[in-house]
Amino acid sequence: MHIRKRALRFSSIFLFLIFCLLIFSVKLILIQFFRSEHLASLAEKQQNYGIKLEPIRGPIYDRKLRPLAINISVYSLYANPRSMTEENKRQAVTQLAPILEGSAGFLKGRLARDKYFVWLARKLPIDIVKEIKALKIRGLDFIRESKRYYPNEYLAAHLLGFAGIDNQGLEGLELLYDKYLKGEPGWSQILRDARQRELLIEKSFIPPQDGFSLVLTIDETIQFIAERALDKAFKKHNAISASIVVLNPRTGEVLALANRPTYNLENYAKSDIESRTNRAVVHIYEPGSVFKMVAASAALEEEAFTESDKIFCENGEYRVANHILHDSHPHGTLTFSEVIEQSSNIGTTKIAQKLGKEVYYKYAKRFRFGMRTGIDLLGELPGLLKPPSQWSKTSIGAIPIGQEVTVTPLQLASAMAAIANDGVFMKPFVVKYIKDNKDELIEAFEPQVVDRVISDDTAQRVKKILYGAVERGTGRRTQIKGVSVGGKTGTAQKVVDGKYSHSKFYASFVGFAPVEDPRIAAVVVFNEPHPSHYGGTVAAPVFKEVVEDVLKYIQSSDYNI
Secondary structure, eight states, X not given: OHHHHHHHHHHHHHHHHHHHHHHHHHHHHHHHHHSHHHHHHHHHHHHXXXXXXXXXXXXXXXXXXXXXXXXXXXXXXXXOGGGOOHHHHHHHHHHHHHHHTOOHHHHHHHHTSOSSOEEEEEEEOHHHXXXXXXXXXXXXXXXXXXXXXXXXXXXXXXXXXXXXXXXXXXXXXXXXXXXXXXXXXXXXXXXXXXXXXXXXXXXXXXXXXXXXXXXESOXXXXXXXXXXXXXXXXXXXXXXXXXXXXXXXXXXXXXXXXXXXXXXXXXXXXXXXXXXXXXXXXXXXXXXXXGHHHHHHHHHHTTSOOTTOEEEOGGGEEEETTEEEEXXXXXXXXXXXXXXXXXXXXXXXXXXXXXXXXXXXXXXHHXXXXXXXXXXXXXXXXXXXXXXXXXXXXXXXXXXXXXXXXXXXXXXXXXXXXXXXXXXXXXXXXXXXXXXTTSOEEEEOOOOEEEEOSOHHHHHHHHHHHHHHHHTSTTGGGOBTTBOOEXXXXXXXXXXXXXXXXXXXXXXXXXXXOSSSOOEEEEEEEESOOSOOOHHHHHHHHHHHHHHXXXXXXXXXXXXX
């Protein structure tokens, strides 16, 4: 009986073991054939840690290879919530929040994620990094990254634009040439043990490819000269906004471009859209008398007038259809040259009437008004130049004096540069060439002729008339001792609620120097300066200061522009 009980017990245990073996076998089969990929993937994630290696964003230089935008090394804080205890997380939230000046709720939410990697803060100052390291909180660590740095802060802000926290271009040249500047990221896969500690063994490594370098036509010194003069006058004349563009008329290279208001590239997040707007290329307005250079050029090119032809300016009042046109100062009889020098609206209208609207429109289009210049900057607007079929009966007395037409400051500068360049219109551009990090040329941008606007002979004659406008006319405040200057002032009424305002104006000056061999062409525009609002008193002195200082700089530098 006793032996039988022992046999029964042995059989029960044996059957139980067989049953367990069957269960384990089934479980192993299920794991092997149905869950193997999932578990292998989980093990891979636990043992391997992939790090994205950020490339260094390409620098941006001025024409003399002085840095305008570069990258500096910084550290970013991350956490591994799966390796942290609840006490570690509580400690991190409590101690990091005041250091990072952030929300404890944000940190708590990040650390609550069931992940091996979460960002807590990006691109921290070195003193903050040292403070966090001193805490020695388990599960926290740093990754070395790069941060975009603008050494001149405000200088050329509207040209450069800026890159965001991930070194991606967001505005300006940073955005337009982002594909060249950003580079390609790399990857490094690190092995970890069961406690999630790095073993300092790389399983695989793909190096990042750094971005290319951008070299601009801008000259840092000329940019500074232009911004200094513009900023001073902007504040003095209480203007809403202001712009300046400085060109090399022979090549179309932009040597300086600035706007006010402006913003700090190192703190762009605190700027508003008004401060970041590149008004030189995206703001359109009625130019006023500076537009009279078109009528002067067309009349001489078509041989409709000579410089000495007499034009009766009606003593200050002239009817065009149902509208009475006035001059700011009444004039009797003026020569063709004097009409432009003294900026007579009536004389200019009579010139345009003799040409006819079709011929006048042809020359305005030749000067590229009503179309984009094609500059390598984002957001350029074409302005407005109505075709003759859309002109009203009074348009012939409005468009030639800069009304019923809209332009950008860049268009005016480019048109005047064409006259300075003996009648040849050059495409304006701001990027000179692109190089890789081995200093090998990727792409170069050469000066590009767009069209011949007027003949060489006509250009020389117009230049003499514009020289007279500075010497004897409305542009006297741009006179520079020892330097011949040509140009045209403009004082344009703003359109407010569909009517021309008598208290709000655009003041501008566009010109070039020296007349006999133009090295510089520039435009200066102010929006609603007050109490003084005339182009000759507001914009002209800025042009003089900039051109005088730039010519001195060019003559003393070791290269020619």
